[in-house]
């Protein structure tokens with residue numbers, strides 16, 4: 422068989438893997454409070470600039486209570502102006518498994534009322550902590566998850582699903598610590614570790630979904646609207662494109678959620694994580710690179726002695 426024939430055969434057998442991976446960029450917990458490094462608006466300005474540079478439309482999953490901190494909604498207006506999407510991430514960002522369904526609905530409606538003024542608002546809902554209400558140790562059940570999904574649907578919402586989870590929030594916390602300790606010289610190392618981990622995590626999820634879902638899907642990458650991404654989003658998007666993966670609009674992802682039925686029927690798929698997606702594993706990587714680590718849980722451990 423010639424190379425060309427084997428390539429064509431491979432295309433027929435493995436259309437997803439060879440025809441390219443499509444990834445939509447999504448940010449959670451918008452707008453996050455300002456830090457010493459960036460105000461919330463400055464961070465948003467950086468996101469908008471970088472997304473524009475890459476010709477990329479993104480979805481920002483907003484927390485209603487956080488939006489109310491700025492009555493002028495400056496960062497929401499900026500995102501809306503640049504054609505990004507504003508979506509719902511509850512009002513107070515609590516675990517669904519730990520709260521009654523009535524709260525879930527009232528929070529969804531409260532954030533809907535804030536975002537409803539914007540043309541870029543879409544009825545996409547992302548569960549805080551990716552807790553679909555089915556975590557039994559927290560008091561959840563699959564019945565609760567089903568009820569929540571039905572209530573969402575009745576309100577015209579679709580699930581703002583995540584296929585590529587990340588622990589960028591933990592790296593952001595380590596960044597904050599590095600800045601506190603004046604270790605700004607470590608930023609380049611931190612960036613290198615972040616990109617290395619993100620690459621591993623994306624590849625893991627591409628493999629998992631290729632194996633389990635028997636049709637092409639649009640991946641959604643979960644990032645947070647934090648300082649880490651305000652600093653390194655350009656590098657993240659460049660890495661994705663250099664890997665030959667295509668950045669697509671979140672509209673493409675969320676307009677077809679029918680394949681999610683297979684995932685929701687087996688909630689264990691919702692919590693799949695690669696081995697390196699673990700706080701200790703991430704910190705080990707920092708230590709191996711010679712970076713000082715003083716994470717929150719270590720501080721708590723020390724305080725408990």
Ligand SMILES: [Zn+2]
Nearest residue numbers: 449450549550
């Ligand atoms: Zn969140």
